[in-house]
Amino acid sequence: MSEESLTLMVVRRREQGNGVAVLDLARRDGGDLPAFEAGAHIDLHLGADLVRQYSLCGDPADRRVYRLGILRDPNSRGGSVAVHDRLREGTEVIAGAPRNLFPLAGDAAHSILIGGGIGITPMIAMAHALHHQGRSFALHYCVRSRDACAFLDELAEAPFRDRVALHTDDGPAGQRLDLDALFGSAVAGTHVYVCGPTGFMEWVIAGAERLGVPAGRIHREYFQAITDTGGTAFEVVAKRSGKTVQVAAGQTIVEALAGVGIKVKMSCEQGVCGTCLCNVLDGTPDHRDVYLTDEEKADNDQILLCCSRAKSATLVLDL
Secondary structure, eight states: OOSOEEEEEEEEEEEETTTEEEEEEEOTTOOOOOOOOTTOEEEEEEETTEEEEEEOOSOTTOOSOEEEEEEOOTTOSSHHHHHHHHOOTTOEEEEEOOBOSSOOOTTOSEEEEEEEGGGHHHHHHHHHHHHHHTOOEEEEEEESOGGGOSSHHHHHHSTTGGGEEEEETTSOGGGSOOHHHHHHTOOTTEEEEEEEOHHHHHHHHHHHHHTTOOGGGEEEEESSOOOOOOSOOEEEEETTTTEEEEEOTTOOHHHHHHTTTOOOOOSSSSSSSOTTEEEEEESOEEOOOSSSOHHHHHHTOEEETTTOEESSSEEEEOO
């Protein structure tokens, strides 16, 4: 691993909502953990070549534990099932040091935090940080039903509980999230943060843009992306390795490179985490990730190898 490796122990596990495991991870000796900023995540190493990212949802001021909330996903590619089946109290797990791809803006006049389902996790850490800083914010937690909610007791007892609103799909219409009211009355300089299922996030983002929130003040974190690796075949030249390979329709660049002995480090496998980011020396990528910004995609000098393809006949990569 390129980042610091931590051996942590599950010191507490609670089952909440519908299939959410809330885990507290700590050093066995109880010592302080590396500091993290709100919005950060850690990589959990759950088996051979099985690495997954989970947002830290505890108070960044608490250096004793890293708190995670992990939903057991019936469509899991192995990560959430491994967590639920293997990580019991007393179990050790290897983790990477915190990384932050979803930071809070330092100049926000007001912050609107919106979590859909398990997407609430980074928002809780953000709420703690903003509260400690004495900054203006509101936290909106959107779920299908109250029974599905995790963290309800924690949020009800939080020092910022008066800034938390719960919105349930099966509740009265008056308590559901009203984007027109939320963004239409937003003060100048408001920043919006959203995490949750892709369709939910797209609805929130489209509403914010429609109601005049500048794109640069809308921040998002995908925990799952819908990626399509189909398309026509193309050629990849690994410049440093001196190897050339054909990437077939429906095949990923990572798979094609593995066939000629070039192993690429991956983690999420969905174009979310950035682990497989590679520099493009020549050619035009067909970006299919949700990691790079629109501006970075327009530069066409980087590519996520787990999901993206090529618009040109050949891509020359710095590999």
